[in-house]
Amino acid sequence: MSISAIIAIIVCAVAVLSIISLASRSNPKGIDRLHFKNEWNDILLVFKDDKTKELSIIQADKLLDEALKCLGFTGTSLSQRLIGAKHKLKHRDEVWNAHKLRNKIVHESTYHPTAGDIKVALRGYYKTFKDLGVL
16 A cells, blocks of 8 residues: 555544544533424423413523533532533633523522513523534
């Protein structure tokens, strides 16, 4: 076999490995993007109903916790997992505010956020799902 044939084989092998590597980066290990997309669409449906808007925040928070667990972030709470993921999150403040809103909804029975507050929080969750590569 000639030197040029060996070089061509090596170049082809490197190209194939590069393509495989790039393809695997777009879908993090352990993440079923279709599942997260379907769950997110369900959350948006819950948001559209005035009677269940607040529930959409609770569901988004649970989905975020699931995503962080699937990505291997550890901790005993979502807050701990968010701290572990801070280097991957471009929209940290937005998702923290969304999580705090969820906590107020769950722990303060007289608190009822506005539709605008819920929409802003959902936008924070969405951006974070994008940051994590699950949507």
